[in-house]
Amino acid sequence: MLSLSAPPVFIPVSWADNVDRRSYAVSAGSLGVALTRFATQSGVSLSVSPALVNGRSSAGLSGSYSVEEGFAQLLQGSGLRLQSTGADAYTVVPVTEDASTLEIAPTTISSGHVADDGVPYAGGQVARRNSQGLLGSRDFMDTPFSMTTYTSQTVKNLQARTLNDLVASDPSVRATNPAGGRFEQFTIRGLSLFNSDVSYNGLYGVLPTYSIDMEMADRVDILKGPSQLINGISPRGSVGGGINVVPKRAGDKPLTEFTGSYASDSQVGGAVDIARRFGEGDQFGMRFNAVKQSGDTTWDHQSVNREMAVLGLDFRGERLRLSTDLGHTQRDTDAPQERVLIGADAKVPDAKDVHRNYAQAWTKARTEDTFGTVNGEYDLSDSLMAYAAFGARESNHDFLRHNVPVSNDAGDFSVLPRDFTRDESVRTAMAGLRNWFTTGPVSHELNLSASYFYMDFTNGGARYAASPSNLYNPVAIPTPGTPTRPDAEVYTQNRFTGVALADTLGFFDDRVLLTLGARWQRVEVDDWRNGAKGLTGYDEEKLSPSGGVVFKLSEQLSLYASYMEGLSQGKIAPSTSRNSDDIFAPFISRQIEVGAKYDLGTFGLTASAFRIQQPAYETNAVTRVFGPNGKRENKGIELSVFGEPLEGVRLLGGVMFIDSELTGTVGGIADGNRAPATPEYNVSLGAEWDVPALQGLTLTTRGIHSSSQFLDQANSKKIDGWERFDLGARYAFKVSDKDVTVRASVENVLDDRYWVSAGASDDSEPGLSLSTPRTYLVSATVGF
Template sequence: MPALTRHRTRLASSFSSPTLCLMLGLASLAPLAALADSATRSYQVPAGELGAALTRFAAQAGVSLSVDPGLVNGRRSAGLNGSFSVDEGFARLLQGSGLQLQPVAAGAYTLVPAPQSGDAVEIAPTSILGAHNGADDDGQRYAGGQVARRGSQGLLGSRDFMETPFSMTTYTSEAIKGQQARTLGDLIASDPSVRATNPAGGRFEQFTIRGFSLFNSDVAYNGLYGILPTYSIDMEMADRVDIIKGPSQLINGISPRGSVGGGINVVPKRASDKPITELTGSYASDSQVGGAVDIGRRFGEDGKFGLRFNGVKQAGDTEWDQQSVDREMAVLGLDFRGERLRLSTDIGHTERNTDAPQERVIVGANAKVPDAEEVRRNYAQAWSKARTNDTFGTVNAEYDINDSLMAYGAVGARKSNHDFLRHNVPVSNDAGDFSVQPRDFTRDENVRTATAGLRNWFETGPVSHEVNLAANYFYMDFENGGGRYAAGPSNLYNPRPTPTPGTLLRSDPKVYTENRFSGVALSDTLGFFDQRLLLTLGARWQRVQVDDWSDGIKGDTAYDEEKLSPSGGILFKLTDQLSLYANYMEGLSQGKIAPSTSINEDQIFAPFISRQVEVGAKYDLGSFALTASAFRIKQPAYETNATTRVFGPNGKRENKGVELNVFGEPLRGFRLLGGVMYIDSELTDTVGGSFDGNRAPATPEYNVSLGAEYDVPALAGLTLTARGLHSSSQYLDQANSKQIDGWERYDLGARYAFKVDDKDITLRASVENVLDDRYWASAGASDDSEAGLTLSTPRTYLVSATLGF
């Protein structure tokens, strides 16, 4: 048969022997199936991957089917709709596949190659942009259900983690629900390479990956940047979350804020073949109460049309005094699954109102690092507030021009309005005194983005090719405004109320900025030796255009720059269980923007180039997987001068590190998720060599995240959970003159799943920061674009109940 196996889709985890078969269906139904072999009944099996179609048909027919995953990799089926006997149904699904069914017992079958004939045809697979349209696929969950085998890789499509030449983890909706994650910040705690750098009760979320900053603006939505809310992303809308390590410009193009340590992609929910109706009630201490709804249905012939709606409303006080959070979210996803055409659209709206949001603590030049243990009250003023409002939408399309060529495209837009009344927390002395200067801050954003491409599979002799050609365009304009009020005194340890702001002292200039990013990328993944060796070569041409105006006067920080950035990766499958890989990734990033804590706030700096070299290994034991990588990333270093408070470049930084991640179910009923990361972050070429050899600010040497779940044998449906987090000490500045201590956090929880009158009920309860430790969780953003200390979240209780029917 032709060898167009190209990029393979695994139906099951790899086992110790490549010939070990995966058993599908329920053997207990075999006696009934034997009686039904010649009887006809109605079946509806949508077109798609052959393995998935066979699995679904076997389950509907009540028979047992044994399949060697190697036989069905890369094959598709036209599906089935109508009345057939079991034999007729299998024959229709296998038509043109070069495979046939072989009975092995009553109601039991195995799949074998058909006798060689000239008309055996292998149909090319399709690779969905960003995600598969069927949410029931869920990226083909790995053992344990918390991580998916396949992740969305933008330009490169969707691939199995064992065939990906870089480090990537895809968290499933099961992991999101199990952790009761409300926002992206709650979920990323499971990954040792990712850390939150802003207070959980703050105005916005921000992260680091491999020691480099990642803003919410750089979180993609089904492969499109800038679509999701700028300040906080609700997890109820996510079916999966992909975390890619290292510069990812080749994959999705340049990101709005130029993140280089890695990327995050949120995959929206889709209606599954099984109807979904879930109602969830939730409680979070101090007194936050909420509800959520998740509804999914498929309609029409063969379930071609799908609808998925998720809505959330939660409000109440948090563990911090004076602080309350009110959030609302509504997201509607529609999709169409045709034989060659696939369409989807997502429309969403979110609102978040936070009273007394926490800010990072800025440590003055003449002050020591405050004692976090003594910070027992919310130092934010009661009148401070954050109001965010985001409306967004996307449309995605794919069309199989023929069996080896696919065209795809996507467009997206967002409109946002943000209104803050806030103040910085600049501690000036060892006593913890700081001056409260109220500030109105408004920001209005408009985003339009699009991507289009072609994906082609073909062969040249014994070498297979997957060629991808894509073009991207991103536009964002935003306007910042506001004003300042009279200052008042307060203290970090004993906060003092100041009057509610009244008369403006001065108005801030209205700053209007336009960003235009465009690019074209070309890549080819070559397969050698029956796909044992995969070589990916690619390059992306990128253009960055930025213009800004202050009170209508053209600024002098505008620029228009372009660059061709090459990237490449190689992966060798030493065995079916062990993959070795290496990559080189390079990208152009938008220049840094001076933060509000600097006197040159909002100044935009020129684009810069980042480079990564990485080697790694991935070991798949079938029910348990380990991945290891060693990396080096280089980029310019920036700082806010401690004395002048001017933000700007100062030298270069090099992050060299090692990661080890584990996930899966090593023992039946016992699951692990997490790992450890080590980073050696060094500064070079600083002004006058004064900081050369020092450790980069806000970069811990070690991060550890390890979670475990245990299904209690004595009570079916009961699962106990535990998680431990650790980050080592961090410096606040390039001089390494001030430092925060390392910290640990421990979480405990349980869930109980059971049925009442055919209704699925799941109760969940957890306690985050069980020991109620107070510590500085972060010394700020690693590139000093947003310096300041992040205080830990107090002990928090989470309870929820989900009813499914």
């Protein structure tokens, strides 16, 4: 077996007979198309500079080949050769030796590990390929929608502890909950995304409900727009987009890393990352990640203790590929921040005057999640693959909390303590077939998939006597004693089933890719209160069509258009409403999107225009009853940049403009108004510079901006726009042949106080989220 860490060696193309071979059929035509099709069929990642293959052709191939032999056949006479960049990852470079030989070169990735996120794009911050559920893994230039894939390198360099820390780099995504709160929640394209709607290797409901640790992530895919065709209905019905976390896998080279970390005020932690392959041909792999971090945050009497351990195992055979992931997380937060609710007679408070934590010192959030998945793929033939996955999670959550309902301009509010428990149980599964074939000059990738999701949860708790406090001058209140009344015990069952069929047709040597598909979905929800069957359950189903087309004008430029729609679970009334926990009927969302993608090889640009329609919900300011009120239409434009436009200079970010309009509201009162909690534009832009005078030193900066947002459908109150600036540096060097990387950054350098969000734009929990004060982050990673 060849070691990728060895010096380059040259292997004759007609190498050993014991190399695994499969039958392939790739038609003659464009070299870039032929290479991409072969990489897809063989299940490897390929990164190709468009400038190298533009204008070149390939004679194609038909027969039994190993991966390397197949690429060599396709590249014959092109003046190019294959070069390995890691585990199942390759690139193409000009021939510098005899064209009849294949060079297996060492990987240049730091620490010798190449993750299973495919070949990183230039600069290493995003990946070319991403997971698209039903449609499999595809290059971003071949997809008819907007999608960004952040690599584990980006997670490390941002020192991202949770998903909240990572998504700030994306202008289409914003956090809607305080960073020091009980749970994380986001918006994509102005529409809510709950943590429970974040998938794990394509499976919903498996990851922890309230916060997701980033040390477990090898890649994070962010898809913009409804994704029901790709992944099916999500547990909470998010439609603005989807997030998928891909677990880590062992690469071909052993990995042992330890990272020590510090975050202000006094959070100290350590993390380990260990990977090994073993067995004949390194068929078996093991990857273990664990972290423990605890201490005080920058907020008064707030502390966070988090623990995570995830074990990933995999097997890669000639036709069979298996993997399993087992994880456990625990998070204990004292004095978690809550959203600030603004009463009808109160103005929007000035965030600059809020200097202390308004949550009581005795409030707490205790969450514990145990989860696991099993994934498998089997090549039934050279053109037909079967796949299946199963996931499960058991969770226990315990909160002692209070809302912050400001009732007047002085900032007064009543502390109404609530003891809240939630126990969850999830079972989910999917299975499918993927078939590659041709009919005349047209290629096909046919996908058939069935999915099942089950979750039950029980909510319970009690209420305690109210006490006065103030947003600007919080009053310390004794720990609550005897409850004044118990809450009803609410038991809910969710069952989602679906079947999807899609075909991607390739015309003109795959220069035109047309995807047509539909997903049948059934949503069943039942609930019980104190053992009595509720009245808000339902059982509904719908067939949702979707489609998209990609037109490759050249190897560098792709144009696309798509239509996506899907059925989503109905909203659930919040605890702040009079009809708390009521469940509403499912609703349909629709999106039309057009866009362009430009790949310069080292620098990429994407642009998209979209329109999403769905029902609007609100809690009536007078009756405090939550329910539907009209429709909302989000129309927007996104521009994004990524890559390394100049050697040693990397950019990542973009801008999103959005026009969110309400129609059909009760009495037409809010028609034409802007939907709540939706800024007109967001900007996120990060830059890195490798200092030429000192090898290994990189300076970083990031700027984030969101414009003003309204709090209500009447547009009577709003928060101002805000900016946040981050600065950082990292230095990579060696100590006794050990790789060491030291990272330091300051988030919110100017220590500005502002309202980050006016709440979730289309769901149950309105309210203001306060920015996090200036925070210092320091970490050191040592590779053994």
